[in-house]
Amino acid sequence: MNLRTLTLRHLGWCPGVNSLAMRIPDREYSDRRVFAWSLSIFIMILGSSIYFSNAGQPQPSYSWDIKFTDAVYDDFYGMYKVEKEANLDGDYNVSFWTDPMEGENMLIRLYYKYGIDREELHESFIITDGVIFYPPDEIGPLYSSAGSWRASTVWRVYSSSRDLRLHIRIQYLRRTPVWHPP
Numbered sequence: 001m002n003l004r005t006l007t008l009r010h011l012g013w014c015p016g017v018n019s020l021a022m023r024i025p026d027r028e029y030s031d032r033r034v035f036a037w038s039l040s041i042f043i044m045i046l047g048s049s050i051y052f053s054n055a056g057q058p059q060p061s062y063s064w065d066i067k068f069t070d071a072v073y074d075d076f077y078g079m080y081k082v083e084k085e086a087n088l089d090g091d092y093n094v095s096f097w098t099d100p101m102e103g104e105n106m107l108i109r110l111y112y113k114y115g116i117d118r119e120e121l122h123e124s125f126i127i128t129d130g131v132i133f134y135p136p137d138e139i140g141p142l143y144s145s146a147g148s149w150r151a152s153t154v155w156r157v158y159s160s161s162r163d164l165r166l167h168i169r170i171q172y173l174r175r176t177p178v179w180h181p182p
Contacts (some may be wrong), residue, residue: 001029059090062170064155068162079107079158084168088149091173095144099165100130106166107158112151119154127166146173 004024011017064084071080098106106127111119125134132139157166
């Protein structure tokens with residue numbers, strides 16, 4: 001296959017193609033070699049278009065209003081348990097608060113999830129009478145913190161009463177650059 005002849009045959013009608021075709025070597029290439037190069041270029045174009053179409057997608061934000069009416073009872077903690085998962089990759093603002101009820105307690109345990117069955121405890125919060133504690137510090141009625149996250153997380157929320165409600169907001173802010181320190 002001669003690329004100069006092929007270019008002139010199919011694009012010869014276009015102005016300036018004759019001068020461009022003179023820069024293409026006038027030699028024969030095997031059909032197998034041309035096919036391999038064409039396939040490689042096609043795969044690169046397809047791969048980059050798929051990558052860039054997905055790269056522009058913002059990460060999800062999460063908004064949970066957790067009720068314990070249908071929660072399972074956890075015998076170990078002696079509380080009702082609800083579990084939520086979130087895949088976080090970027091900068092997020094995490095905030096949560098509860099509807100206070102006197103004499104009631106909640107426990108929030110945040111785990112990083114590695115693979116299918118491996119989890120590591122990341123943070124733990126205690127809520128008593130509507131006041132959030134990050135032991136040993138008292139935070140107040142609202143927890144709000146912004147930071148970089150690159151993990152699949154599991155939120156396990158325990159409540160001493162089925163009547164309590166917890167509100168969690170995880171708002172996506174921006175993508176964290178790869179070189180950004182954690």
